[in-house]
Amino acid sequence: MLCERCQKQEATIHVTQTRQGKTTEHHFCDSCARELGIGHSITDYFGTIGNLFGSGMLGGGSAFNHTGGIPAFGAAVPRNITCPRCGQTFEQFRHTGLFGCSQCYTAFADLLDPVFRRVQGNTRHIGHKHEPSEAQLRAERLSTRLSELKHALKLAVDEENYEQAARLRDEIRQLQQAGTQPDERGKT
Amino acid sequence: MTWYIDQGPDSDVMISSRVRLARNLEQVPFPHRMDAQTARKAADEIVKAFFQDDTERKRHYLLVDLDSLSLEDRLALAEKRLISEDLAKAGDGSFHRAMISRDESVSIMINEEDHIRIQSMQPGLNLEQAFDGAKQAASILERELPVAYHEKYGYLTACPTNTGTGMRASVMAHLPGLAMGGRIKDTVDGLIKLGFAVRGHYGEHSKSQGNLFQISNQLTLGISEEDLINDLKRMLQQLIEQERGVRRELYRRQPLLLEDRVMRAFATLKSARLMTHEEATELLSTVRLGMALGLLPNLQPSDVNRIYALIGPASIQKAHGQAMTPAERDSARATAVRDLLERSGA
Numbered sequence: 001m002l003c004e005r006c007q008k009q010e011a012t013i014h015v016t017q018t019r020q021g022k023t024t025e026h027h028f029c030d031s032c033a034r035e036l037g038i039g040h041s042i043t044d045y046f047g048t049i050g051n052l053f054g055s056g057m058l059g060g061g062s063a064f065n066h067t068g069g070i071p072a073f074g075a076a077v078p079r080n081i082t083c084p085r086c087g088q089t090f091e092q093f094r095h096t097g098l099f100g101c102s103q104c105y106t107a108f109a110d111l112l113d114p115v116f117r118r119v120q121g122n123t124r125h126i127g128h129k130h131e132p133s134e135a136q137l138r139a140e141r142l143s144t145r146l147s148e149l150k151h152a153l154k155l156a157v158d159e160e161n162y163e164q165a166a167r168l169r170d171e172i173r174q175l176q177q178a179g180t181q182p183d184e185r186g187k188t
Numbered sequence: 189m190t191w192y193i194d195q196g197p198d199s200d201v202m203i204s205s206r207v208r209l210a211r212n213l214e215q216v217p218f219p220h221r222m223d224a225q226t227a228r229k230a231a232d233e234i235v236k237a238f239f240q241d242d243t244e245r246k247r248h249y250l251l252v253d254l255d256s257l258s259l260e261d262r263l264a265l266a267e268k269r270l271i272s273e274d275l276a277k278a279g280d281g282s283f284h285r286a287m288i289s290r291d292e293s294v295s296i297m298i299n300e301e302d303h304i305r306i307q308s309m310q311p312g313l314n315l316e317q318a319f320d321g322a323k324q325a326a327s328i329l330e331r332e333l334p335v336a337y338h339e340k341y342g343y344l345t346a347c348p349t350n351t352g353t354g355m356r357a358s359v360m361a362h363l364p365g366l367a368m369g370g371r372i373k374d375t376v377d378g379l380i381k382l383g384f385a386v387r388g389h390y391g392e393h394s395k396s397q398g399n400l401f402q403i404s405n406q407l408t409l410g411i412s413e414e415d416l417i418n419d420l421k422r423m424l425q426q427l428i429e430q431e432r433g434v435r436r437e438l439y440r441r442q443p444l445l446l447e448d449r450v451m452r453a454f455a456t457l458k459s460a461r462l463m464t465h466e467e468a469t470e471l472l473s474t475v476r477l478g479m480a481l482g483l484l485p486n487l488q489p490s491d492v493n494r495i496y497a498l499i500g501p502a503s504i505q506k507a508h509g510q511a512m513t514p515a516e517r518d519s520a521r522a523t524a525v526r527d528l529l530e531r532s533g534a
């Protein structure tokens with residue numbers, strides 16, 4: 001079987017894509033797969049196959065231009081959405097097929113259901129749930145406590161209780177300092 | 189159990205089973221967007237979270253700093269399928285690490301496409317046990333680390349094809365019967381229609397690579413880990429029966445032809461002085477078939493798997509230390525094959 005992209009070499013990678021309940025088959029040779037961002041070895045192929053669908057299904061890449069089989073995104077895609085944490089834009093995501101960080105999922109949330117319907121045929125995880133780690137629980141408690149204190153501070157200022165306000169400010173500062181240590185890397 | 193040393197279920201057809209789980213840190217950009225300092229910090233954090241002060245775990249797992257290994261050494265790890273080839277080929281200074289269990293059944297890759305890629309391998313068809321191994325390692329890490337998880341999307345990964353469970357379950361299947369019987373194309377097409385991904389050579393003009401096919405799930409979202417494994421396993425059990433049926437039929441029709449082919453392949457492996465990787469893979473495929481048909485009673489599937497794992501170009505090169513010409517490599521490979529066969533008592 002020949003590669004559907006170059007029509008020259010033997011196809012060695014065989015996959016289907018599910019979208020809107022319909023499946024289509026795709027067959028690529030090693031070098032086309034490589035160009036599409038699929039690792040060429042058996043071992044890593046499954047790890048990076050995503051780029052193929054990433055660019056294809058999102059309509060931005062060149063992966064499927066020759067097949068014409070994958071509909072591009074509608075015209076009304078806002079191109080300037082940027083993830084506040086990592087700075088990746090939705091446009092870059094369309095191009096590379098990779099998210100920049102976990103926050104991208106939230107930043108692009110309104111645009112992701114069609115993406116996942118095409119790639120996965122589904123939009124909701126029903127497998128194992130992650131139990132928050134100790135660090136995550138600590139961070140959650142810290143953020144709850146901080147918002148409580150900030151609320152109290154606002155009340156104290158409104159009531160012109162400056163002694164109380166100063167005490168609260170100190171406590172907030174201390175908590176924020178303690179909280180930045182495990183969190184520092186988030187700022188890079 | 190080690191995929192290339194121990195014996196697993198259905199090993200006449202299934203070489204190995206593997207389950208991979210992808211996990212990421214919540215606050216850190218995914219590896220393709222990390223700078224060196226962030227990558228180092230993430231790597232340190234993951235390693236620390238995994239080992240903690242657990243002396244037992246420190247004994248059981250080896251921490252490998254991939255940046256400090258030569259390309260050959262890294263590729264040799266990939267040939268044993270302990271790390272991905274992408275990771276092996278990635279340049280130095282990217283803070284790539286691997287934590288590999290001493291029995292080589294579990295390996296945890298750090299800063300690959302995702303921050304954490306746990307993979308667990310078992311010989312033969314044994315996806316459940318492979319999954320258990322991966323799950324255990326994942327739960328150690330998830331207890332300690334702020335793992336990126338979303339109520340709706342599940343485990344968050346760099347690529348949307350892994351989102352959800354982050355799981356890829358796969359097997360390496362040896363299908364010489366279906367290939368010789370001219371039925372491999374229909375079989376692979378059928379698997380693809382059912383929604384599985386297949387990797388391997390097939391088709392009229394294809395150069396076979398030892399009739400090896402890697403078959404895996406494609407979807408990771410909207411299906412539970414257990415259902416996914418069960419779907420794959422049910423399909424594989426049918427595939428195994430088909431392959432066995434075709435082998436029996438081929439042997440019944442032309443016993444002498446098949447025996448001749450098997451014994452010639454075996455004799456070549458035992459006595460050749462020069463051997464390319466391709467030829468070795470091809471001959472091992474025929475020998476593996478003969479073994480399953482009972483023609484080589486002194487040989488075990490694991491003997492052949494061990495040879496598969498140790499005769500790749502990088503493994504041969506690594507065993508020799510200094511740089512080799514292709515001819516030297518072919519000679520070293522032929523010697524290695526003879527030694528391994530001799531040691532297996534066949």
Ligand SMILES: [Zn+2]
Nearest residue numbers: 003006029032
């Ligand atoms: Zn091609």
Ligand SMILES: [Zn+2]
Nearest residue numbers: 083086101104
């Ligand atoms: Zn982001």
